[in-house]
Amino acid sequence: MKENNMLMWDETLFKESDVFELDYLPDYFPHRDSQLNAIRYALKPAIRGGRPLNCLLFGPPGTGKTSASLKIFDELKEYTDKVLTVKVNCQIDSTRFAVISRIYKSVMGVAPPASGVSFNRIFDKLTKKLIDVDKVLVVVLDDINYLFYEGHADEVMYSLLRAHEQYPGSKISVIAIVNDPEVIYGFDKRVSSVFLPEEIEFPRYELSEIKDILDDRIMRGFFPNVVTDDAKDQMANFVNESGDLRVGVDLLKRSGLNAEKRASRKVEIEDVKKAYSASRSLYITRMFANLTDHEKLIIRQVADTKEISAGDLYEKFNAETNIGYTRFYEIINKMISAGYVTADFSGKGSKGRTRIIRSAFKKEELADLLKEK
Ligand SMILES: Nc1ncnc2c1ncn2[C@@H]1O[C@H](COP(=O)(O)OP(=O)(O)OP(=O)(O)O)[C@@H](O)[C@H]1O
Ligand SMILES: [Mg+2]
CATH class of the missing domain: 3.40.50.300 (P-loop containing nucleotide triphosphate hydrolases)
Structure with missing residues (x-):
């Protein structure tokens, strides 16, 4: 016998699933x-x-x-x-x-x-x-x-x-x-x-703005009280990693489907976590499609290592491209400000402080994209 908190096969959590399609143009368009x-x-x-x-x-x-x-x-x-x-x-x-x-x-x-x-x-x-x-x-x-x-x-x-x-x-x-x-x-x-x-x-959205926009979408797309507060917070935090609202909209849809799959009447934190890697790959694919070949190469070279000093990275990059120091620094600074790699000063190095570069993506996350190249 099905218990009360189980979803029947002909029931759905989605009140209006169109609002989770990526070409949906929302009535409520705040913070812009x-x-x-x-x-x-x-x-x-x-x-x-x-x-x-x-x-x-x-x-x-x-x-x-x-x-x-x-x-x-x-x-x-x-x-x-x-x-x-x-x-x-x-x-x-x-x-x-x-x-x-x-x-x-x-x-x-x-x-x-x-x-x-x-x-x-x-x-x-x-x-x-x-x-x-x-x-x-x-x-x-x-x-x-x-x-x-x-x-x-x-x-x-x-x-x-x-x-x-x-x-x-x-x-x-x-x-x-x-x-x-x-x-x-x-x-x-x-x-x-x-x-x-x-x-x-169009700057990236802040956490509070992300929450606001997602709440509205939840209200329109799901029946009342379907998404738990914990699940909402988890989603907003995930979206805040990239600031890409497309990830948020996709995450809502996939989380809802995950909850339905286990016949739950609630979208819980676990549904969001499960959905995240697919939603995130949407972001990464999109991000990657917009990079130049040189930018892609740098991202790949950084992701190949756990961490690398800016000087070593330059040598690796230069060996493949012949591109000089000034241009290399322009590209790497751009990747840092976009958040695709991070840079910390290590405190060591022969000429004083060295910048240590780390990837914002896991090597596996980029693997499929890089195969195309
Ligand atoms: N202020 C907002 N209010 C409600 N929804 C928003 C808002 N900003 C973005 N979205 C939603 O986020 C998703 C992505 O928005 P959009 O496609 O306009 O982004 P974009 O800046 O054009 O991204 P890209 O540079 O990748 O093309 C859409 O589903 C859109 O409905
Ligand atoms: Mg666009």
Whole structure:
């Protein structure tokens, strides 16, 4: 006989499981007011039919950049029909042709011919349409770093940002989204002279903010009193290790499923602990996809050892890459500030104090990712 505290096979803990999907856009979007206001300010000219300011949204994974841009798009649609909005996921559309096709499809309602038509022809039709219907176009280039990998970033930006020179009356602006703001220094002069964006930083969330956001999601997604306080605290602490809210949302879902699996009416601490390694690998995969090859190499070299002095690491790194000291230090400092490695002074070493570098990841955690390389 089933006891009272056991879940029946046709019962569920989830009131609304959609809220744990990663593309879910929450109504409650706290702790990002200053960022949302900065985007509103930049886009305001569009309401009166003017060309908006360009923006650069930057910050670590899972800090709400993509969601914030989509929230603003929703708001805009309520205020005006003068503005067309398109979000391009550059990880998927990573060439000039793919980006413009995506925009074209959204504006024209049909996809451009897949072959036999040049970029210029498509861009020409698109821009003339915008002028014709007298609309402003705001393009989100999400994860714009992917446009650099195949060398398409300059062409895309140049076309969009200088469209009004070639097609007077066209009004296009860009919201570029990226983890690492240094990426934009990679644009050539033709782009950087016109891309002077409003820079909007998305810092990682603090513990209290994480708790607040998770509580709201729990309230919407689970039936009342399903998640124990201990489980909530455990989740918030886990998420706080990386500050990546994506891990939190995934953790909620997996913890709930784990509790259901053992037919429990409560999500307990053990369900969260069990779920964590899968959720964390989501974060690590995401983080890793955004690193350059040199950054990946350093992370791997550090994770290969329990600890390594900065000098020894430099020698190892230099042996494989031939990269000099200054650049090495730039990369390692970046990895330290991102929290992917830590550095402590050891107090020993021939020239005084030595920096000891340790990995924030276990070797096994990186193993699968590194196999791909
Ligand atoms: N302030 C917030 N309130 C509620 N949910 C949030 C908030 N910030 C982020 N989230 C949630 O966290 C998850 C990750 O957010 P989002 O995808 O916007 O992050 P991101 O900054 O674009 O990350 P990445 O750089 O990895 O693309 C989403 O599920 C989103 O709903
Ligand atoms: Mg994003």
